[in-house]
Amino acid sequence: MTAYSGAVPVPTPETQPFWDGAREGRLMLPWCEDCAQPHFHPRAICPHCGGATLHWREASGRGRLHTYVINHKPARGFEDRVPHVIAVVELAEGPRLLTNVEIADPTPEKLAIDMPLLVSFRTLNEKIALPVFRPAP
C-alpha cells in the first residue's frame, strides 16, 4: 500500500485526545466543567465562557448537514474522489465541524440541508483516522 498523499493532521497536546479517539472509532468532544457546554475545534480554553477545566466525552456521532459544497477540483489526496462533498455538520451535541459526507456520485438532489448523518471514520495512516459522515440509516 502506498502512503496517503493528502494532507494529514498533526495533533497538538490539546487535540491529541480527539485524534486518539478517532483512531479507535470514537468521536470525542471537550466539555467545559464551568459552563457544561461542549465545543469544537478542541482548545485549551472554553470559547463559551473562558473556562480552562475541560474533560473529554464521547459524542453520539449523530448530526445534521448544515451546509456543503461539491468540489470538482480535488486537493492532493482526493484525486480518486471527484467530485466529493465538503460539509459542515452540526452535531447533536451542538458544535459544528468541517468534514466530508461520503456518498457515491454526489449531487444536490442527494444532499438535503439538515438531513440526518452519522459519523464514520476514514483511516489515513496508523495514527490518524478522520471523522467523516454518511447519511443516517
Added chain:
Amino acid sequence: MSRVAIIGAAETALGKRPDVSRLALHAEAARLALADAGIRMRDVDGIFSSVADPNELSEYFGIVPRYIDGTSVGGCSTIIQLRHAAAAIAAGYCSVALIVHGESGRSWIDMERPGTAASPVGQFETPYGAAGAATLFALPVLRHFHQYGTTKLQMAHVPVATREWALLNPKAIMHKAGPISPQDVLASRIICYPFNLLDCCLVADGGGAIVVVGPDRARDAPKKPVWAIGTGEGAAHRQVAMMRDFTTSDSAVVSSRQAFAEAGVRPTDFRHIMLYDAFSFTPMLALEDLGFCGRGESGAFVSQVTDGAYHTGPGGALPMNTNGGGLSHGHTGRYGIFALIEAITQLRGEAGARQVKELELSLVHGPGRHFAAAGTVVLTNR
C-alpha cells in the same frame, strides 16, 4: 476619528507576470504610488504590508520606518491598515504611511502557504480537501439558499453586472472579453458547486499601494486628496466552519457599524460602493451585513434590472465594483488594495468611461480569509 488624506494611489499591471517576484511587485507598486503622491521613498516613515513582512520591505526599500504594521488577516488587510495608518498618524507615530501590497498569486514566485499541519486549519479543514479558496468561500452559500430561497440564477447576475464595468476599464483583465449573460455563468465549467468558473475571481500577479498623510502634509500634494472619514475592522474566527451563522459575517457587521458611525453616514447615502468580490456570493453577503438590503434579499437586489440597467451596474442607482472587481478586473489573492484604489480613482474623477458622476462619497469593505475578519472604510473627496 481625525481625517487622514490619501495623496497617492496606484496599481501595477495585473495578470500573468512570471518575470516579477513577490517583493518586486511590492517595489513596483510603492514606486508608482509614491510618484503619484510626489513623495520620495526616504520620506516614508510608516510601512504597512501583509504579504511581505514590514522588515522585509524596510530592507528591500532601504529605509528605516519608525512605525510598522504587518496585520495579516487575508484580503482585507490593506483596508484595515488604512484604519491603523489613520490612528498612527493621529498619534504622531508616523507622518507618511505607505500601505503596500504585492502578490505573485498566479506565478507563485517566493510565495508560501500559511499555516502548518498542526494548526487548527491544518488539523480540521485541510485534511478534508478544503484547500482552495473556492471550496472555503462556497461553504456558506447553500445555507443562505436554504434559509432564504436565494437561487444560483440570482447569484449569476453578480459576475454579469461586474463584467459590464470591466468592459469600461482598460486596466481590467477582462476588458476586451465581451459581455456575459447569467446563462453563460451557469453553463461555465463547474469548479465547486454552487460555484461555476464565472462565479470565481481571476487569479493574477500584481500589486498596489496608497500613500496616507495627515491634513498638514495633504496641502502640498500634487493631486486633490481623498479623505478617510470612517473606518472599522473586526475578526471573528479563522476557519470558515467556525462561522457562528453561515448567513451573516459577524466581523463584517462589527466592522461596518464602526465605519458608518465614525463617518456619520448610512447605506442610503452612497452612490458608489466597493464590496470585495472574491466570488459572486461574497458581495451579496456584504450587501446584507452592511444594510444595503434586508436579510435574505441580496439575491433579488443583485438581479434587479431597471430600464435595462442593473441596480449595481453601469447606469444603475448604486454602482458597485466599478473597476470590474476581483471577478473581471483581477485578484491577486488579497484584493483589498485594488478596491481601495478604485474608490480613490472614482473620487478623484479619474475613472474615465466608468466614472460615476458628481461623486463625493464611497465605501470600501472586504472580508479577510473566508468571512472571518473584515475591514471597512468610508472615503470622501470633500
